[in-house]
Amino acid sequence: MKKNKEEYSYHLPVLLQESIEGLNIKPDGVYVDLTYGGGGHSQKILEGLNENGKLFAFDQDLDAQNNVLADNRLCFIKQNFKHIQRFLKLYKVLEVDGILADLGVSSHQFDTPQRGFSIRYDGPLDMRMDNTGPTTAQSIVNHYTEQELADVFYNYGEINYARKLASAIKQQRSVAKIRTINDLKSLVTPLIYGNKQKGLAQIFQALRIEVNAELDALKLMLPQTAQVLKPQGRLVVISYHSLEDRLAKNYIKSGTLSGIPDKDLYGRFSKPLKAVNKKVIRPSEHEIELNPRARSARMRIAEKS
Numbered sequence: 001m002k003k004n005k006e007e008y009s010y011h012l013p014v015l016l017q018e019s020i021e022g023l024n025i026k027p028d029g030v031y032v033d034l035t036y037g038g039g040g041h042s043q044k045i046l047e048g049l050n051e052n053g054k055l056f057a058f059d060q061d062l063d064a065q066n067n068v069l070a071d072n073r074l075c076f077i078k079q080n081f082k083h084i085q086r087f088l089k090l091y092k093v094l095e096v097d098g099i100l101a102d103l104g105v106s107s108h109q110f111d112t113p114q115r116g117f118s119i120r121y122d123g124p125l126d127m128r129m130d131n132t133g134p135t136t137a138q139s140i141v142n143h144y145t146e147q148e149l150a151d152v153f154y155n156y157g158e159i160n161y162a163r164k165l166a167s168a169i170k171q172q173r174s175v176a177k178i179r180t181i182n183d184l185k186s187l188v189t190p191l192i193y194g195n196k197q198k199g200l201a202q203i204f205q206a207l208r209i210e211v212n213a214e215l216d217a218l219k220l221m222l223p224q225t226a227q228v229l230k231p232q233g234r235l236v237v238i239s240y241h242s243l244e245d246r247l248a249k250n251y252i253k254s255g256t257l258s259g260i261p262d263k264d265l266y267g268r269f270s271k272p273l274k275a276v277n278k279k280v281i282r283p284s285e286h287e288i289e290l291n292p293r294a295r296s297a298r299m300r301i302a303e304k305s
């Protein structure tokens with residue numbers, strides 16, 4: 001059943017139809033949604049399953065767990081997806097027919113000021129997807145060394161004035177602790193070259209990636225997907241920035257995260273997945289018009305060889 005935009009109050013799913021088609025759902029299959037969020041993709045997967053089908057959904061956010069659909073074919077696992085194989089094993093699942101990962105944060109997380117993700121509101125400098133996690137954006141800006149801060153801004157925000165930002169943060173925190181979004185915004189905005197909104201978005205993205213160790217989780221998760229997929233099983237990855245998309249692309253194309261193919265003991269290249277689409281899939285103009293947050297989405301579909 002097709003839902004209206006207004007019915008997705010938690011998060012409007014991106015590339016919904018295209019990702020479900022990419023999964024090529026078998027009605028009695030076993031599927032995994034690694035990023036449940038508001039459950040928009042999960043609900044569509046369930047619509048494709050019969051009473052023998054099964055869906056395991058991961059999310060590390062308590063708010064996602066509190067929002068889980070009541071459906072006896074759905075099993076929610078409140079864990080980081082970097083543990084996919086371990087938790088599936090716990091449920092005696094060794095092989096699955098398809099896996100979906102819709103990376104990043106949900107609109108619910110963005111639009112809740114206390115979560116500290118958005119530059120649109122003031123709030124605590126938090127940015128944890130797992131609200132029980134040990135590291136917040138506040139602890140990073142107040143305790144990382146100047147070099148560590150510069151690395152975060154350079155590596156995860158692709159900001160070329162990263163050193164200048166790090167030095168200003170170090171200087172400011174020696175006077176007063178940086179506690180809120182507005183504290184950070186008023187400190188860094190004058191240092192941004194060019195478009196201030198874009199610069200702030202890059203700075204916040206970098207901190208968010210560090211707080212949640214997002215790329216580390218993705219690097220651990222991708223090789224496990226190849227291990228748990230059945231032959232002809234499908235992997236669908238939707239990413240929202242080039243650092244994530246590059247990892248997904250490398251893994252699908254070469255079987256390694258670096259993009260440099262590895263040879264096995266016999267000198268053969270081992271590549272567990274093959275790309276279903278040659279080119280990355282992007283949302284249509286129509287979808288972007290309805291949902292501007294879909295703008296940066298890139299989807300890759302792969303099949304287990």
Ligand SMILES: C[S@@+](CC[C@H](N)C(=O)[O-])C[C@H]1O[C@@H](n2cnc3c(N)ncnc32)[C@H](O)[C@@H]1O
Nearest residue numbers: 011013035037038039040041059060080081102
């Ligand atoms: C873009 S939203 C997914 C939205 C979902 N597809 C929907 O239709 O509502 C991403 C979700 O994945 C979760 N998430 C991101 N990285 C995660 C990770 N490493 N482990 C578990 N959950 C993660 C976030 O907490 C967030 O709820």
